[in-house]
Amino acid sequence: xxxxxxxxxxxxxxxxxKRNPGEPEFHQAVREVIxxxxxxxxxxxEYAEYKIIxxxxxxxxxxxxxxxxxxxxxxxxxxxxxxVGFNSALGPYKGGLRFHPSVTLGTIKFLxxxxxxxxxxxxxxxxxAKGGSDFDPKNKSEGEVMRFCQSFMTELYRHIGELTDVPxxxxxxxxxxxxxxxxxxxxxxxxYESGVITGKSPAWGGALVRKEATGYGAVYFARxxxxxxxxxxxxxxAVVSGSGNVAIxxxxxxxxYGVKVVACSDSAGFIYDPNGLNLDTIKQIKxxxxxxxxxxxxxxxxxxxxxxxxxxxxxxDIALPCATQNELDEESARTLVANGCIAxxxxxxxxxTPGGIKVFQDAGISYGPGKAANAGGVATSALEMQQNxxxxxxxxxxxxxxxxxxxxxxxxxxxxxAKEYGMANNYVAGANIVGLKRVAVAMLAFGII
Ligand code: NDP
Ligand code: 2IT
Numbered sequence: 001x002x003x004x005x006x007x008x009x010x011x012x013x014x015x016x017x018k019r020n021p022g023e024p025e026f027h028q029a030v031r032e033v034i035x036x037x038x039x040x041x042x043x044x045x046e047y048a049e050y051k052i053i054x055x056x057x058x059x060x061x062x063x064x065x066x067x068x069x070x071x072x073x074x075x076x077x078x079x080x081x082x083x084v085g086f087n088s089a090l091g092p093y094k095g096g097l098r099f100h101p102s103v104t105l106g107t108i109k110f111l112x113x114x115x116x117x118x119x120x121x122x123x124x125x126x127x128x129a130k131g132g133s134d135f136d137p138k139n140k141s142e143g144e145v146m147r148f149c150q151s152f153m154t155e156l157y158r159h160i161g162e163l164t165d166v167p168x169x170x171x172x173x174x175x176x177x178x179x180x181x182x183x184x185x186x187x188x189x190x191x192y193e194s195g196v197i198t199g200k201s202p203a204w205g206g207a208l209v210r211k212e213a214t215g216y217g218a219v220y221f222a223r224x225x226x227x228x229x230x231x232x233x234x235x236x237x238a239v240v241s242g243s244g245n246v247a248i249x250x251x252x253x254x255x256x257y258g259v260k261v262v263a264c265s266d267s268a269g270f271i272y273d274p275n276g277l278n279l280d281t282i283k284q285i286k287x288x289x290x291x292x293x294x295x296x297x298x299x300x301x302x303x304x305x306x307x308x309x310x311x312x313x314x315x316x317d318i319a320l321p322c323a324t325q326n327e328l329d330e331e332s333a334r335t336l337v338a339n340g341c342i343a344x345x346x347x348x349x350x351x352x353t354p355g356g357i358k359v360f361q362d363a364g365i366s367y368g369p370g371k372a373a374n375a376g377g378v379a380t381s382a383l384e385m386q387q388n389x390x391x392x393x394x395x396x397x398x399x400x401x402x403x404x405x406x407x408x409x410x411x412x413x414x415x416x417x418a419k420e421y422g423m424a425n426n427y428v429a430g431a432n433i434v435g436l437k438r439v440a441v442a443m444l445a446f447g448i449i
Contacts, residue, residue, distance in 0.1 A: 001038035008041070008048060009034050016057050023106030025325060029113045029350060030057055032357075033436075036429040039421045040436060050448070052440045059112060061085045064105065065155040067133055069147045071140075081152050083131035085165055086112035089442035090120055092163055093129035094378060096170030096199075099177070101136040108132055110325070111170070114349055115378070117435030118371040121410055124382035129165055131156070137172045149180035156181075157188050162195030162388070168381050169199040171324065174245060175211070179204075195388035198381035202393070207384035209399040210377075215249025215347060216400070217376015217407050218320055218368075219257065222345035224411035225366035225427070231342065234258035239316040241265050242323030243286050243293045246347040246374065250320050251279055263314045265323065266293040270311040273303035315339035322347030330355030337363040346370035357428065364425070372414050372431040379406045 001009075016030050034053060041047055067079040082105055085093040095115040098107070108130045116128025135148050159165060169178055178199045186192055200206030209216075223233055238254050238261045240247050251261045260276040271277070271293055281299050285291045297305040312319065312332035319341050321328050327348065328336075333356035336344070343366040346352065350370055352360070360367040380403055387393055414430030423429040 002042060005038050005041050005048075009038065009053075012053055012057065015054070019058075020106070020109070023104075023109060025110040025350070026106045026113065028326075028354065029110040032350075032354065032428065033113075033117065033432045036423075036426075036432045037436060039423075040433050044437075044440070046444060047440055050444060052436075052443055055443065056087060056116065056436070056439060057113070059084045059086045059109060060088060062105070062109075063159055067135070067148065067151050067155070069144070069151045071144055077148075079133050079135040079148070079152075081131070081133045081155060082108045083156060083159055083165070083167070084108050084112040084129060086128040086130070087116040087439060088127035089439050089446065091125035091127050092161075093165035094119055094126035094168075094381065095129040095131070096168045096378075097173045097177075097181075098130070098132035098170040099135045099137050099172035100132070101134055103132045103134045107325075111349055114371050116439060117432060118375045119378055120435040120438040121372060121413065121431055122375045122379040122382065122406060123409060124379055124406075126166075126378065126382050126385075129167075130170070131167055132170065132173075135172075137177075142176075145177065146180045149177055150184045153181045153184035154188065157185050160185075160196055162193055162385070166195065166381070166385060167197050168378070169245070171244070173199075175199065175201050175206070195385050198384040200384070205388060207380060207387055207399060208394065208396040209403060210380045210384055211245065212249040212252070213380035213403055214246045214374050214377030215251070215322065216253045217379070217403060218246070218250050218322070218345045218347040218373045219253035220376065220404055220407035221368050221373040221411055222318060222320070222343050222366075223257070224408060225343055225345065225368055228415065229366065233318070236260070236317040237262055237315070238318040238320060239263045239311060239314050240320045240322055240347075241270075241311050241327060241351070242321075242348065243282060244322070246377070247320075247322035248279070248283060248286065250322055250347050251277060251282070254318075254320075255279060259318065262316065263311055264293065265311045267323070268292060269294060269305055269307040270309055270314070271296045271303050271305050272314055273300055275300075275302055310335075312336055317342050319344045320347050321351035323351065324348055325350040326353050328352045328356050330359055332356065333359035337365065341365060344368065345373040347374050349374065361426065361428075366425075367427060368411075369428045369431055371435065372410050372427055375410055376403050376407055379403065
């Protein structure tokens with residue numbers, strides 16, 4: 001990289017830190033992207049002239065609002081709601097809503113920034129956004145969750161729309177919450193505007209495969225990464241962190257491909273089952289009972305539950321982090337590599353720390369970053385928007401075929417682009433460069449806006 005470009009990248013990053021104090025996850029996400037962009041900036045001097053990177057790092061709009069609601073005891077509760085529209089060059093803002101007590105504006109900004117690149121990479125006509133709240137859905141009754149969702153949407157509705165901004169789920173937001181949110185939107189606006197939100201139940205406008213798409217997609221991506229190395233997944237062993245929506249359907253697809261998945265987790269600990277996890281039990285505990293993963297041990301006596309342990313100590317060939325950001329650090333990465341891990345495909349957003357990524361890259365294992373590997377979820381959301389716009393509903397097989405093609409294309413684009421820019425096998429660089437170029441083309445065409 002030439003000196004001028006290096007200095008420019010450093011100055012952009014300094015500005016981001018200065019303008020966004022106290023948002024370490026946002027800084028981390030920006031750094032991970034812009035440090036791979038040198039070669040593309042050299043090739044495209046117009047990006048610097050029109051300050052494309054500076055503009056991409058500044059959200060187009062950020063909405064913060066009060067969400068008051070009453071709990072079952074009649075006590076008034078106050079949460080904070082967020083929606084950050086990061087970039088709408090390629091389509092309406094698109095991205096999920098996260099309900100988790102750890103959510104801050106910085107969390108939503110890191111996710112919205114990542115989403116812009118991911119959505120561009122998906123090849124679908126969608127911009128990047130994220131939203132959510134510091135509301136904690138754990139130990140809340142269904143009535144409390146409903147009243148919270150209704151209050152959240154009572155402010156959010158004026159900022160969204162099928163052509164403006166289309167939310168979906170993320171941590172703590174599944175089909176149940178999407179139902180309460182969509183119901184309130186419909187009621188306030190007097191419009192059955194299906195395309196305003198995705199992740200709906202197929203019983204009322206949702207797409208088949210959306211529920212499975214992120215987890216399946218992360219496995220399709222892993223399969224592609226192994227295919228270019230001539231390796232078959234069958235007979236391999238995998239560890240999947242988390243036990244939510246993404247983890248469950250990653251496990252399902254891995255098992256379908258003949259992979260033995262031996263461990264999964266929640267925020268309290270992990271289970272290890274040497275016989276391979278029983279997915280029916282996990283679905284019953286997590287999807288039906290909304291319980292804790294520790295309950296698995298009482299049903300499968302050969303398994304063990306480790307409270308608060310590190311799931312990455314469990315030896316495996318393939319690792320799929322599917323819980324949350326920065327859940328896999330440098331030390332865990334070293335352990336995985338030492339135990340013979342050959343591929344990491346990220347179902348979660350930014351689950352590996354920068355130190356962890358470096359360990360994987362130095363070891364030469366296949367490492368698929370979240371913005372590529374987990375793009376199947378949002379891509380299928382875009383397929384849901386397509387079906388809503390045409391008032392159509394596709395079959396499971398047809399939609400899954402489309403998802404597989406999208407994941408294959410994302411893999412190919414990242415792989416080929418990394419090679420073209422002299423960084424062969426670096427999926428991080430490939431994903432960032434492809435995403436940037438697609439967003440930049442549209443931004444340049446639209447002028448200074
Ligand atoms: P869910 O809420 O369904 O599940 C989240 C899982 O991760 C739970 O097992 C949860 O454990 C665990 N988890 C959450 N926060 C933490 C934490 N701070 N520390 C440890 N474990 C934690 O969410 P999803 O499965 O939808 O999302 C998982 C990841 O995938 C997130 O990073 C999300 O951004 C990403 N993602 C999701 C997509 C989607 O379509 N849903 C699309 C693309 C990416 P517990 O129950 O104990 O909290
Ligand atoms: O991180 C993500 O890509 C999501 N949570 C899914 C977003 C979406 O709009 O489907």
